[in-house]
Amino acid sequence: MDLSGKTYVIMGVANKRSIAWGAARALDKMGAKLVFTILGERFRKELDKLLQELEGDHDLIVECDVSSDESVENAFKEIGEKTGGVDGVMHAIAFANKDELKGGISDTTREGFKVALDISAYSLLSVAKHSKAILNEGGSLVTMTYLGGERAMPNYNVMGVAKAALDANVRYLAYDLGESGFRVNAVSAGPIRTLSSSAVGEFKTILKEIEQRAPLRRNVDQLEVGNTVAFLLSDLASGITGEVVHVDSGYHIMA
Ligand code: KAL
Structure with missing residues (x-):
């Protein structure tokens, strides 16, 4: 797929294992220009190092803390000014307090619930609000979700509730x-x-359960997810919206 001439914003690269980095590698290979947002300056050094592995020159890195509307607004304003418009945004951001990712969901605190839903679900609305002003014609957003938002899973707890809200945000947006x-x-x-x-x-x-029970009998990697993100961001997916595409070796179809 040729994405030369397209520009995409990638939010959520923390290190080389990040799913957002898988998308960056896929989009770079297809010739797209990339802009990155990072949570804080401490992530810049790591990203600078990673960027040397890519083929294209992607020099715009902007700080963006999705817990602050002002930060999201400023980030997209700066990106708009420096790029003249973008063709899409990948949102790969989630957070829940560690304490709430074990034991039962009935122990979730009010504050922990708020934080998980704020960072993992509300943030997509804020990103949509502030990015739509700089989206080129036919532009799109892609976010990352997980099956734990559709089914109850041990330990995922409040993140499952946050992903269910995120999935609904995708449909309403x-x-x-x-x-x-x-x-x-x-x-x-x-x-x-x-x-x-x-x-x-x-x-x-x-991981082992997937190897044993998923139709493909193996796990997926960051690049496979990244290739699907690239497809959804591209004009090849021009008729697809409000969709959740599972890149999970087919595991979600199993009873
Ligand atoms: C069923 C699965 C296993 C159960 C567990 C939890 C997964 C939680 C995801 C959540 C986003 C992780 C955190 O928020 C971790 C956070 O408490 C501590 N980490 C940090 O503070 C780092 C340094 C910062 C940058 O934050 C993050 N978010 O990295 C789910 C598994 C099988 C699939 C997963 C991992 C799904 C998912 O949503 O990520």
């Missing part, structure tokens, strides 16, 4: 922005070892 010709979709990835999953004790068991 698709309707809202569809009037302007913009599309909004999600990719539901199978389990992949990342910074996010590194804190999960049972992760090995989860």
